[in-house]
Amino acid sequence: xxxxxxxxxxxxxxxxxxxxxxxxxxxxxxxxxxxxxxxxxxxxxxxxxxxxxxxxxxxxxxxxxxxxxxxxxxxxxxxxxxxxxxxxxxxxxxxxxxxxxxxxxxxxxxxxxxxxxxxxxxxxxxxxxxxxxxxxxxxxxxxxxxxxxxxxxxxxxxxxxxxxxxxxxxxxxxxxxxxxxxxxxxxxxxxxxxxxxxxxxxxxxxxxxxxxxxxxxxxxxxxxxxxxxxxxxxxxxxxxxxxxxxxxxxxx
Ligand code: PEP
Numbered sequence: 001x002x003x004x005x006x007x008x009x010x011x012x013x014x015x016x017x018x019x020x021x022x023x024x025x026x027x028x029x030x031x032x033x034x035x036x037x038x039x040x041x042x043x044x045x046x047x048x049x050x051x052x053x054x055x056x057x058x059x060x061x062x063x064x065x066x067x068x069x070x071x072x073x074x075x076x077x078x079x080x081x082x083x084x085x086x087x088x089x090x091x092x093x094x095x096x097x098x099x100x101x102x103x104x105x106x107x108x109x110x111x112x113x114x115x116x117x118x119x120x121x122x123x124x125x126x127x128x129x130x131x132x133x134x135x136x137x138x139x140x141x142x143x144x145x146x147x148x149x150x151x152x153x154x155x156x157x158x159x160x161x162x163x164x165x166x167x168x169x170x171x172x173x174x175x176x177x178x179x180x181x182x183x184x185x186x187x188x189x190x191x192x193x194x195x196x197x198x199x200x201x202x203x204x205x206x207x208x209x210x211x212x213x214x215x216x217x218x219x220x221x222x223x224x225x226x227x228x229x230x231x232x233x234x235x236x237x238x239x240x241x242x243x244x245x246x247x248x249x250x251x252x
């Protein structure tokens with residue numbers, strides 16, 4: 001049985017006090033959410049404070065990115081996976097489409113970051129997904145296959161234990177235009193198939209694949225009913241405790 005994961009990506013939002021306030025408002029609203037793992041990803045500067053204030057809760061902390069270098073060194077502006085773990089993170093989002101689109105991250109770079117995350121004991125939430133033009137050109141599967149093959153090239157089947165995939169069609173992120181549950185299911189089944197060819201059926205059957213792209217309280221349950229959708233990576237609707245809690249509690 002794959003335990004669902006609902007993760008909130010706060011992107012570049014909220015000062016430290018606002019992050020803490022949202023986290024503390026969320027805490028009691030999801031205290032009984034034993035059906036899924038709950039994760040929030042605050043900005044780097046708020047990560048440690050939020051992690052400390054959530055100690056003892058069922059909410060885990062993700063960073064939104066990490067350095068591709070595992071070791072400390074002369075890498076101005078970077079934060080290593082080890083430092084994120086030290087600050088209280090258990091997970092890290094890697095290869096989000098905004099990083100691929102606006103900061104030029106390639107599949108090879110995503111692979112290095114994923115390896116650095118795994119080496120430091122973090123679980124990597126690796127994002128893949130096609131752009132609108134690619135979908136319209138009938139290339140959604142080939143784009144996602146290339147991202148998976150390039151981004152996971154050197155990983156072993158046992159690495160998959162600490163990897164979560166987020167399928168996020170770029171055309172659905174922050175646009176209010178969600179993939180239908182059927183469209184999402186089709187791509188999730190495809191992702192699982194690609195990974196079963198690359199690794200093993202057992203490893204890919206155990207892998208959690210999250211859907212991301214305009215997930216809201218009113219569409220979460222429909223998406224979560226699909227056989228290969230094991231959770232959600234939520235942007236906008238995770239910024240407010242009540243709406244995020246309503247997504248987390250999709251089963252009520
Ligand atoms: C995201 O940024 O990962 C995301 C899915 O954003 P939104 O939910 O706002 O579409």
